[in-house]
Amino acid sequence: MTSNRFKPFLMTFCAAAACMVAPLSMAQAQTPVAFAIQDQPLDQALIEFARVANVQVLFTPDMVRGKRANRVSGTLPADKALNALLNGTGVGIKSVSADGRTFSLGATAVAEEEPELVVVTALKRSxxxxxxxxxxxxxxxxxxxxxxxxxxxxxxxxxxxxxxxxxxxxxxxxxxxxxxxxxxxxxxxxxxxxxxxxxxxxxxxxxxxxxxxxxxxxxxxxxxxxxxxxxxxxxxxxxxxxxxKGPSEGFDGYADVRAGNYDYTRFETAFGGKVSENFGVRLAVMAENGGGFMDGEGAGTLAGFRPSVGGVVQTQVPAVTDPGKREGFGDKDMVAARATFSFDFAPETNLTLKTFASRDRGDSRQYDRLARAQDNTQFNAGENADPYSFYSQKYFTHAYDIRGLSGTLTHRLKDNLNLTVVGGVQSTDRTDGGNGDGSPYPGYEYAFDETLSQASLEMRLSDDNGGKFDWILGAFYLSDSADFDSTWTSFTVRSVYDNNHEQRRNSFALFGQGDYNVTDKLRLSAGLRYTRDTVDYKGQNIDHNPWGISIYNTTFATVSGFSWDRNFEDDNLSGRLTAQYFISDSLNVFASASTGYRGGGFDGTSIMTLEETLPFDSETVTAYEAGARWYKGRFRASADVFAYSFKNLQATTRLANDTNGRTNVGKAETSGIDLAVGARLFNGETQKLDLDLSAAFLESEITEYQSRRAADVTATVGDPLPGAPDVTANLSLTHRVAFSGGWDLTSRLTVAHHGEESNRLNALPNNTAEAYTLTNLHIDLASPASWSVYAYGKNVTDEVYFPEKNGASRLVGAPATYGLGLRYSF
Missing domain, CATH: 2.170.130.10 (TonB-dependent receptor, plug domain)
Structure with missing residues (x-):
């Protein structure tokens, strides 16, 4: 234990280490400063804070040992930023010097009651x-x-x-x-x-x-x-x-490794900091492997199967192969890396560059199928009732490669006038394959080969420092391309056929938003955005008919070997009006009305007929929303009610030639309420218990539907939209215990409920997934030496659930998974 006679010396030493600054006035100390302090050991965070704020912070090593600081991001006065950084650590500001440049810290329970400051950039400003x-x-x-x-x-x-x-x-x-x-x-x-x-x-x-x-x-x-x-x-x-994350002021980083059942492993590390006064670097690497929980049973009774025509087996057609059994299918095989470079050209100018690449060679997890007793068709190869086993003639894998470079330039032109430029380029190569019916029968077995690229640039000029009138003006440009080649092997069509097409898209936008503080209580906001899109789309469809028995033209009511070259143009003016009233510092309410749209264009699925190449119009939405926010100490609550109306709804339906194609199918409405509550249920000297509860209640309805088939219209109007569960909720309880010697134990219990959900526009029982509830656990023991060991469990009740159903095929969710991990921070 440190002797009391050395504590004054240590306080002086820590203060000197934290900052070597010139005197400044009280007015300078109260000037808001731009902070970007990461979650890190408290002693390092305080040193970084002192340097950025140009102040002194006095503390002893014992006071901060084994503690971690909160992330602080945004433009804030030094005292508010320091309170946010210390929140929940058991350390608080004891005193501030008369000139506002020296903060003395001490152990205090008062800091525990400070409201949590969460800073976001959702509105493109902190x-x-x-x-x-x-x-x-x-x-x-x-x-x-x-x-x-x-x-x-x-x-x-x-x-x-x-x-x-x-x-x-x-x-x-x-x-x-x-x-x-x-x-x-x-x-x-x-x-x-x-x-x-x-x-x-x-x-x-x-x-x-x-x-x-x-x-x-x-x-x-x-x-x-x-x-x-x-x-x-x-x-x-x-x-x-x-x-x-980007480079911090001081050198920091971490290494995290975990292993779980189903041969799952994951490794992640990142480190970096200031290399010089004006240049910082951060490197991050991640690798993930294993985790496959499905068992492949091979081709089963369909092994060796060939199609028949008029009772004659077509021996020229390759037979269904049997790949044998395989355990643990669905493994991940991924590695990714990122390098971040930060240049401070001047106190008012920063350029951050990020380069990123990832490589994914994992298994393409396949669909299971209903047991034979429930699915007596030629597709079923003997499927049992086990949802974690499946039958297939191939074990499909994928190859996804992504690489990109992005940059953000921020420059303060003058007080309250800031320029931000964000740009990036990115390219992707993807190959994948599968059989969507969850069986070995190659009814429509696909192999996809894709090449994607994009380049974007956004420029924003803003006055957003909380004055009487804040505003933002910007311009945006995007160019992207998608080259898509697909090969289909189909016993249903009795052929192998290709569909190759490419799309080039350009989008340009001008936007602006203003916030006017009418009074200290009332704020009005208005924004507009003009967008213009142009899309070029061309391709060809080829029926190879390798077996000489193709019925492609009959199946799709077309003539194969066609090509197309089309274009689409559209523009849109979207807007938003918002009124916000601050009843008190801890309670405010708002209401808004807005419009938006989803760009029109072309069907991206495989094109079998010329009609499917026709463009569809942009989808538009009119939205109304109102909400309330109450933050008081460690208690916070929010409620949002909303109602949306959609026109020109884009979806896949039966076209005039009775083939499936993507077009505008009608109208839809959604409404609901989001609720969230967070509270500290217990706040003792060594133990704390926090509750977080959030829920979303949703109603959606297709109010108008267009289809060539009258039965489809009758069956679909009044149905909910796909991907629209009626109730979703998440409950988390987090318990923290501080032991002597700087050890901490954190336990989190999470229960998530996901309501019934349709996967198709026509919400029939065989494409509606039942509701499910998942229970997850996470326990973390942190040492005073900056390392921690943790254990986790997901779906610990081992509930069998299906995120998606599509007729007799279904995609099963992961069973109970467990693992252990070790993390070291420095």
Whole structure:
């Protein structure tokens, strides 16, 4: 134990180490400063804080040993930023010098009662989440890690209102939906997803990026509802912002390794800091393997099968092969890396560059099929009732390669006038295959080969420092391309045929938003965005007829060997009006009305007829929303009610020639309420218990439907939208215990409920997934030496559930999974 006679010396030493600064006035000390301090050991965070704020912070080593600081991001006065950094650590500000440049810290329980300051950039500027007039969910790095979120698809069952539909394309083609919008999207890469995914400010143009790895994250923000003003087209469901970590002022990092059942392993490390006064670097690497929980049974009774024509077996057709049995199918095989470089050209100018690459060679998890007793068809190869086993003539794998470069330039032109430029380029190669009916029978067995590329640039000029009138003006440009080649082997069509097409798209937008503080209590906001899109689309369809028995033309009522070259143009003006009233510092309410749209274009699935190449119009939405926010100490509550109306709904239906094609099918309405409550149930000297409860209640209805088949219209009108569960909820209890010697034990119990959900427009029982409830556990023991050991369990009750059903085929969710991990922070 440190002797008391040395403590004054240690305080002086720590203060000197924390900052070597010149005197400054009280006015300078109270000037807001831009902070970007990461979650890290408290002593390092205090040193970084002192340097950034240009102040002194006095503390003893014993006071901060084994503690971790909160992340602080945004432009804040030094005292507020320091309170946010210390919140929940048991350390608080004891005194401040008369000139405002020296903060003395001490052990205190008062800091525990300070309200949690969560800063988000949902409105393209730093704002406390409690003051954002929109439905926003934010997770910091610790919460992301504890919940096991490694990609955008990991938000399902963690954020109420978020769902995923894998459609016919398998698990590599997920369709995210928020508040019931997105489940009817096109699963192919040239489509326009309703949920806009952004990574470090870069819009990801395709559904192909839903499964891209996310690691070394600073936070994730989920904006629910249309965001047409600041984010533009294809945000009718909402926006997901993933923000990765950058270099900190001091050198820091971590290494994290875990292993679980089903031979699962994951390794992640990141480190970096300031190399010089004006240059910083951070490197991050991730590798993930195993985890496959399905067992392949081979081709079963269909091994050796060939089609017959008129009772004659077609021996020229390759027979169904038997690949044998395989355990643990569905393994991951992924590695990814990111390098971040930060240049401070001047106190008012920063350039951050990020380069990223990932390589995925995992198994393409296949669909299971109903047991033979429930599915007496030629497709069933002897399927049993075990949902974790399946029959197939191939064990499909995929190859996904993504690489990209992005940059963000921030420059303060003068006080209250800031320029931000965000740009990036990205390219992707993907190959995948499967058989969507969950059987060895190659009714429609596909092999996809895709090449994607995109380039985007956004420029924003803003005055957003909280004055009487804040504003933002911007311009956005995007160019992307998708080359898609598909090969189909079909015993149903008795042929092998190719479908090759390419799409080139350009989008340009101008946008602006203003916030006027009419009084100290009332704020009015208005925004507009003009967008113009042009799309070129061409391709060809070839029936190879290798076996000489093709019935392609009869099946699709067409003539094979056709090609097309089409284009589409559209523009849109979207807007948003918001009124926000601050009843008190801890309670505010708002109401908004907005419009948005999802860009029109072309069917991205395989084109079998010329009619499927015709363009469809943009989908539009009118949205109304109202909400309330109450943040008081460790208690917080929010409620949001909403109602949306959609026109020109885009979906797949029967076209005039009776083939499936994507077009505008009608109208739909959604409405609901989001609720969230967070509270500290117990706040003792050594123990704390926190509750987080959130839920989303949703009603959706297809009010108008167009189809060539009258029976489809009758069956569909009045149905809910796909990807629109009626109730989703998440309950978390987090218990923390502080032991003597600086040890801490954190335990988290999470229970997630996902309501009944249809996977198709026509919500028949055989494509409606039943409700399910998952229970997850995470226990973390942190040592005073900056290392921790943890254990986790997901779906610990081993509930059998199906995220998707498609007739007799079904996609089963993961059974109970467990693992252990070790993490070291430095």
């Amino acid at each position: 704002s406390a989440i409690a003051r954002v007039p929109a439905a926003v969910v934010a997770m910091n790095a610790s919460e992301i890690r504890e919940r096991g979120i490694n990609g955008a698809d990991g938000l399902v069952d963690e954020v109420p209102g978020v769902s995923i539909n894998y459609s016919t394309g398998g698990t590599g083609y997920g369709l995210l939906s928020i508040r019931g919008i997105g489940g009817a999207d096109d699963y192919k890469p040239n489509g326009s997803p309703s949920v806009a995914l952004h990574v470090d400010g870069i819009y990801q143009t395709s559904n192909a990026y839903v499964g891209m790895p996310l690691f070394d994250l600073d936070r994730i923000e989920v904006l629910k509802g249309p965001q047409g003003t600041l984010y533009g087209r294809n945000t009718t469901a909402g926006v997901i912002n993933a923000i990765t």
